[in-house]
Amino acid sequence: MATSKPKLTVYLEPDIFLRLKLDACRPGNTYSHLVEQALTLWYSEDREHAQNNPLLRRMDRMNRADEVHTRKLAVMSDALGLFIQYFLTLIPEIPEERRDTASDLGAARFKRFVEDLASVRSDSRRGVLAKAEDILADVSAFFTEEDLERLNRPLPQNHRASSVKQGGPDD
Numbered sequence: 385m386a387t388s389k390p391k392l393t394v395y396l397e398p399d400i401f402l403r404l405k406l407d408a409c410r411p412g413n414t415y416s417h418l419v420e421q422a423l424t425l426w427y428s429e430d431r432e433h434a435q436n437n438p439l440l441r442r443m444d445r446m447n448r449a450d451e452v453h454t455r456k457l458a459v460m461s462d463a464l465g466l467f468i469q470y471f472l473t474l475i476p477e478i479p480e481e482r483r484d485t486a487s488d489l490g491a492a493r494f495k496r497f498v499e500d501l502a503s504v505r506s507d508s509r510r511g512v513l514a515k516a517e518d519i520l521a522d523v524s525a526f527f528t529e530e531d532l533e534r535l536n537r538p539l540p541q542n543h544r545a546s547s548v549k550q551g552g553p554d555d
Contacts, residue, residue: 394419 396404408415478486 389416392419 404415404418407413407418
């Protein structure tokens with residue numbers, strides 16, 4: 385088949401080539417057609433519009449928010465797992481004759497736990513997670529880089545002298 389189009393030879397990463405090969409297996413697709421479509425889209429004005437699309441920017445913000453939520457969930461999951469591990473190491477073995485009573489007591493405690501959890505969730509916007517964030521927060525949550533730099537700078541000599549000389553009315 386003769387064509388007036390120039391021939392191009394390219395090297396692709398194996399995973400990209402595999403995807404291209406799978407798409408080319410579909411009826412009506414060829415390597416040339418798929419690569420030409422991709423390059424046409426790459427060099428089209430639509431690409432520039434797609435980059436400036438408000439919907440895409442919104443999705444990017446949502447993605448970043450999702451990453452924050454995922455991190456918070458991981459912290460809470462680790463904290464819960466650690467608490468359960470610690471709790472289980474402290475519980476002594478229950479004798480056979482007391483297991484029914486212990487089971488009833490456990491059910492009552494679990495019911496109270498669920499009620500307390502509902503109460504905490506309704507009282508606060510963030511609930512228990514706020515306490516974990518307070519523990520895990522680093523200095524960047526409270527200070528900017530400039531503030532931290534200023535804190536680490538030595539005070540000027542005249543400022544030190546005036547702060548030392550401050551005294552009460554008896555001086």
